[in-house]
Each structure stands twice: as C-alpha cells, then as structure tokens.
Amino acid sequence: MGGTNSEFAVVNARGEIVGRDSIPTAGHNDIYEYIARLKNGVDALLKRTDTQGRVRAIGVCAPCANRYTGCIEASTNLPWPSPIPLASLLEQAFSLPASITNDANAAAAGEMAYGRARGMKNFIMITLGTGVGSGIVCDGHLLSGTRGFAGELGHVIVDAGSERDCGCGRRGCLETYCSASGVVRTALEMLSASGDESELRDIPTESLTAKVICEAARRGDKIAGEVYDFTGRMLGRACANFAAYTDPEAFILFGGVSKAGDLIAVPMRAAMEESMLHLYKDRVEILFSSLRDAEAALLGASALAWDLSEN
Amino acid sequence: MGGTNSEFAVVNARGEIVGRDSIPTAGHNDIYEYIARLKNGVDALLKRTDTQGRVRAIGVCAPCANRYTGCIEASTNLPWPSPIPLASLLEQAFSLPASITNDANAAAAGEMAYGRARGMKNFIMITLGTGVGSGIVCDGHLLSGTRGFAGELGHVIVDAGSERDCGCGRRGCLETYCSASGVVRTALEMLSASGDESELRDIPTESLTAKVICEAARRGDKIAGEVYDFTGRMLGRACANFAAYTDPEAFILFGGVSKAGDLIAVPMRAAMEESMLHLYKDRVEILFSSLRDAEAALLGASALAWDLSEN
Numbered sequence: 206m207g208g209t210n211s212e213f214a215v216v217n218a219r220g221e222i223v224g225r226d227s228i229p230t231a232g233h234n235d236i237y238e239y240i241a242r243l244k245n246g247v248d249a250l251l252k253r254t255d256t257q258g259r260v261r262a263i264g265v266c267a268p269c270a271n272r273y274t275g276c277i278e279a280s281t282n283l284p285w286p287s288p289i290p291l292a293s294l295l296e297q298a299f300s301l302p303a304s305i306t307n308d309a310n311a312a313a314a315g316e317m318a319y320g321r322a323r324g325m326k327n328f329i330m331i332t333l334g335t336g337v338g339s340g341i342v343c344d345g346h347l348l349s350g351t352r353g354f355a356g357e358l359g360h361v362i363v364d365a366g367s368e369r370d371c372g373c374g375r376r377g378c379l380e381t382y383c384s385a386s387g388v389v390r391t392a393l394e395m396l397s398a399s400g401d402e403s404e405l406r407d408i409p410t411e412s413l414t415a416k417v418i419c420e421a422a423r424r425g426d427k428i429a430g431e432v433y434d435f436t437g438r439m440l441g442r443a444c445a446n447f448a449a450y451t452d453p454e455a456f457i458l459f460g461g462v463s464k465a466g467d468l469i470a471v472p473m474r475a476a477m478e479e480s481m482l483h484l485y486k487d488r489v490e491i492l493f494s495s496l497r498d499a500e501a502a503l504l505g506a507s508a509l510a511w512d513l514s515e516n
Numbered sequence: 517m518g519g520t521n522s523e524f525a526v527v528n529a530r531g532e533i534v535g536r537d538s539i540p541t542a543g544h545n546d547i548y549e550y551i552a553r554l555k556n557g558v559d560a561l562l563k564r565t566d567t568q569g570r571v572r573a574i575g576v577c578a579p580c581a582n583r584y585t586g587c588i589e590a591s592t593n594l595p596w597p598s599p600i601p602l603a604s605l606l607e608q609a610f611s612l613p614a615s616i617t618n619d620a621n622a623a624a625a626g627e628m629a630y631g632r633a634r635g636m637k638n639f640i641m642i643t644l645g646t647g648v649g650s651g652i653v654c655d656g657h658l659l660s661g662t663r664g665f666a667g668e669l670g671h672v673i674v675d676a677g678s679e680r681d682c683g684c685g686r687r688g689c690l691e692t693y694c695s696a697s698g699v700v701r702t703a704l705e706m707l708s709a710s711g712d713e714s715e716l717r718d719i720p721t722e723s724l725t726a727k728v729i730c731e732a733a734r735r736g737d738k739i740a741g742e743v744y745d746f747t748g749r750m751l752g753r754a755c756a757n758f759a760a761y762t763d764p765e766a767f768i769l770f771g772g773v774s775k776a777g778d779l780i781a782v783p784m785r786a787a788m789e790e791s792m793l794h795l796y797k798d799r800v801e802i803l804f805s806s807l808r809d810a811e812a813a814l815l816g817a818s819a820l821a822w823d824l825s826e827n
C-alpha cells in the first residue's frame with residue numbers, strides 16, 4: 206500500500222507471483238470504502254487465478270505499519286487519519302489472518318526469503334525511495350523492538366547543523382539527503398551555488414527528479430555527477446556509523462535512488478571506508494537488491510504472511 | 517580484565533559472589549606469565565572458598581574481546597600484542613570451558629540476568645567509563661553481529677566536524693565526549709574559553725578527573741556544571757539516534773561517568789526528547805544500572821559462563 210497505488214498479488218508457496226493487480230489508494234471517502242474496493246479487486250484476482258478458498262493469509266506492507274499493533278500509525282503519506290487498524294479491517298473483510306509491516310521491513314524479509322540476502326544472518330536493507338527506510342537483520346532475526354519501530358534509519362540525524370527540514374518535523378535526517386527528493390534538493394542547492402554549465406539548468410524545477418539527474422550524470426553532466434557523489438558520500442558516512450550497531454556483513458540498497466548504481470555506490474563505499482571503525486573496515490559489502498522493485502514489497506509481505514499461516 | 521587490574525570471582529548458581537580477588541594486569545613479561553599468575557590467584561581463591569572441582573565454566577569480560585573467535589582483538593588498553601587467544605589459553609590452563617566477551621556486552625548480560633533490565637526485552641546499556649561501550653538487547657537477544665562486534669556505540673561519530681581525536685584513530689566519536697577523559701577534555705576547553713571563576717582552575721591538569729569535576733558541579737561550580745550539561749546533551753542527542761535502530765524501552769547507564777546521576781541524566785533526557793523522532797518521544801526511559809560497579813562485569817561474565825556450562 207503506497208500513497209498513490211495499492212498493489213496486490215497472489216503468491217504461492219515457492220514465492221512466485223501467480224497473479225497481481227492494483228487499485229488507487231486515494232479517491233475513496235474513507236478507509237471502509239477503500240477496503241471494500243480492495244476486496245472487489247482481490248476477489249476478482251482470486252477468481253482470475255483460480256485461487257478462491259486456497260489463500261492462507263494476508264501480508265501487507267504499508268508506510269508506518271506496526272507489526273505489533275496491526276495499525277498504521279502516524280503516516281503522512283496516506284489519505285486517512287491515523288492510527289488505522291488495517292490488520293483487523295482486513296481480517297474482517299477477508300476472514301483470513303492478516304499481518305502488516307512497513308515497506309522497509311517487508312523489503313528486508315523479501316530479500317532474506319528470495320533475494321541477495323538468502324542465507325545471510327546480518328545485513329541492513331536500505332530503501333532509497335520517496336523516503337529512506339530500513340530493515341535490520343541481526344543474528345538471523347529481523348529486528349522489531351519494543352513497539353515494532355526498530356530500523357527507522359532514514360530518520361537518524363546525520364547532520365545536527367543541517368538546514369534541511371524533514372517530513373518528520375526535525376532537521377538533517379538521512380532521508381533529507383538520500384531520498385529522491387533529497388537528491389533533488391541537493392541538485393537545486395548545487396545549481397544555485399555553482400556557476401558551472403549543466404543541462405539541469407534547462408529543466409523546470411517541478412520536472413527535476415532523481416531519475417532525470419541520474420540520466421544527466423550518466424551523460425557526463427558535471428553538477429549532476431556531483432549531486433550523486435554527495436548523496437553517496439552522505440549515505441556512506443551514515444552507514445559507517447550504522448555498522449557499529451549490528452556489525453553487518455552487507456548493506457543492501459533498494460528503491461528508486463539506488464538505480465543510480467555505481468554513481469551512488471562508488472562514493473558511498475569510499476566515504477564509508479574512510480569513516481569506518483577499524484573493526485569493520487573492508488569487511489562490509491554494498492549490494493543492490495536482486496528483487497525487482499515491483500515485486501519486492503509483494504514478496505516481502507507474502508513472506509510475513511507465510512509466518513502467519515504457520516502459527 | 518582491565519588495563520590495570522584483573523578481577524576474578526567465584527559466582528554461584530544464584531548469581532551471588534562467593535569470593536573474589538584480583539591481580540595486576542600489567543607487569544608480566546608476556547601473556548603466558550600473566551595466565552600463570554592468574555591461575556595461581558584463582559586456585560588460591562577456589563581453595564579459600566572451598567569450591568575446587570565444582571566450577572563449571574569460565575566467563576571473562578575484557579576490552580575488545582570477541583565472543584565468536586574467543587580472541588581479544590586490537591585492544592589498545594592491554595599490554596600484549598593482539599589478537600590474544602584468551603579463551604583457549606584459559607581452557608588449557610584450567611581444563612574448563614571458557615567464554616569471553618567485551619565489558620559492555622557483559623554488563624548488559626549482567627543487567628539482564630540480575631539488574632534493572634530483568635524481564636526487559638529491548639534496552640541499550642551504555643557504559644561511560646575510560647571508554648564508552650554498549651550492549652544492545654533487542655527482542656530479548658543480546659546482539660552479536662557477523663563477527664561479534666555489534667554494539668560499538670562509543671565509536672559512532674556524533675560530530676563529523678569535530679577536532680577531538682579518538683583512540684580509534686578517527687575523530688568525533690561519542691567516546692571523545694562522554695568517556696571520563698571526554699569530560700575532562702570538555703572541562704579544559706570550557707576553562708580556556710571562559711573567563712568565569714571556577715574551582716577547577718586551582719586543580720593541576722593532571723589531577724583533573726571526571727569525578728573531581730562532578731564534585732565541583734555538585735558544590736555549584738558553574739563551569740563544572742556546564743561540563744556535565746554539555747556531556748549529557750551530547751549523550752542525549754546520540755541516544756535519540758540510537759532509538760531509531762532498535763526501538764528500546766530504556767537506556768541503562770553504567771560506569772564512572774554515570775555516577776554524576778542527574779547532572780548527566782537531566783540534560784541527556786532534555787536533549788534526547790528534543791531531537792527524538794515522534795515515534796519514540798516520551799517512551800524511552802533513562803535508568804541507572806542497579807549493579808554495583810565492582811560486581812557488574814563479574815556477574816555479566818558469569819551469566820555468559822552459565823550459558824556455556826549448559827551447552
């Protein structure tokens with residue numbers, strides 16, 4: 206469930222997507238109308254895939270979803286007031302057990318079940334998208350914490366003196382630098398501070414996206430390259446600190462901004478190794494998620510649902 | 517095992533210290549001579565407490581001890597070259613299973629077994645002593661990580677622009693602000709930057725300790741008070757970030773600097789709540805260890821040894 210669309214899929218025991226569809230998230234009068242429309246969509250999908258009556262459980266990933274309470278708490282990206290008791294609403298609508306978690310934890314669960322992290326006991330999944338999310342796996346266990354809010358690394362303050370306002374109400378969070386909008390912010394700052402030529406100057410501000418900047422950097426645009434260099438370095442410095450928490454074997458990058466590939470990973474690695482404690486130096490890999498964007502959250506949510514159907 | 521002394525004790529199944537003694541850590545030609553002297557001391561203690569032949573296992577806490585490898589790795593506080601295969605040296609000397617871990621993890625294990633954290637599933641133990649160490653318990657489990665180096669929060673860089681050199685070779689680590697020597701450093705900086713009266717000015721630099729500064733602050737010395745205020749605020753800001761990793765229910769403070777009590781906890785709490793993400797606000801306690809300093813490490817090491825004797 207995202208701020209724009211809600212994707213849903215039937216996933217079989219081998220982690221294959223049997224069928225999928227989506228509905229818009231917004232445009233409903235209230236959460237009940239949304240659930241009703243979702244139910245229509247899912248029922249049609251079950252019919253189309255001939256899986257009626259064979260579904261074992263429902264797994265959902267949604268922003269600010271709390272696995273412990275089954276509620277979406279304090280989301281700024283969804284059109285309804287929080288908290289939303291999503292798990293129980295779904296259980297009632299579908300007469301099936303339902304589990305919810307946030308996007309970043311679902312991505313980590315999916316990566317561990319089906320992706321690059323298969324067999325890995327210690328890694329940190331970092332989702333660089335509209336926001337910056339994370340899922341921390343330590344000693345083989347996806348960390349939850351007291352109320353299910355472990356792993357909010359996008360809201361670690363990486364620069365206490367920063368002027369960058371974050372959606373969370375504070376300043377200088379990692380998200381303000383390494384999310385898609387953080388990349389655009391860096392570009393706007395650099396364009397205004399520098400006199401250098403850049404193809405980005407021909408693009409209206411409202412059309413400037415992390416992707417557009419990435420493409421310009423690939424074509425050799427100097428400022429666009431510096432934007433990703435800065436983004437990668439901010440991420441690398443943050444990850445040097447993150448290593449001191451759980452001694453991971455890898456950081457796994459996921460989400461739109463990570464599509465920049467080496468444009469972000471090369472400066473990230475350099476900054477990370479520069480600022481890393483000797484104990485972790487040259488020992489932590491930087492990997493890219495092997496799950497397709499469009500599938501990672503669906504598969505991660507399904508991994509949670511399997512846990513549920515076994516209990 | 518500390519840089520100065522090695523304390524040892526016989527601990528019974530109820531977590532009571534039956535007897536204890538110590539030897540100096542330094543002053544031996546090599547690690548073998550040290551182990552031989554330790555064995556003499558321990559044998560005498562076993563005789564004195566009438567526990568010969570009834571000891572089940574050995575637990576040790578030492579700086580930079582790695583539970584996974586059984587080695588002390590890269591310690592700057594011990595007089596021998598690293599790595600030191602301490603666990604196997606002890607197993608040979610005593611013909612008993614031996615387990616080692618670092619001070620901070622042992623303190624967390626002791627706190628969970630016998631102290632304030634009994635029954636707590638999510639907390640972070642922060643040891644403010646010669647260095648700054650930590651033990652992270654999340655979802656009921658003391659985090660180890662890939663190579664046993666999880667929880668080095670003293671070496672999270674809290675100020676990237678800092679001029680403060682750390683023993684680890686980098687700058688701006690939490691340890692450079694919140695260890696005993698960090699407190700002294702802050703005092704020296706403040707004394708030189710301020711023109712205010714202070715009883716600290718009458719104390720020769722080499723006699724200035726965190727304890728002396730704490731006593732001055734208690735007597736109302738303005739600069740000494742500001743030193744602890746600054747120390748607490750640095751710690752609080754760091755802990756606001758730490759909360760985003762494991763969603764703890766408490767930070768538990770331990771070690772010499774934490775003896776300042778409210779002098780450190782009050783500014784710590786204020787700074788922590790100021791910079792905390794809304795998800796964690798007003799939900800994380802700041803507690804002081806209930807274990808006596810002199811016993812915490814011994815009891816923590818013994819908690820590890822019980823695990824060992826059960827396997």
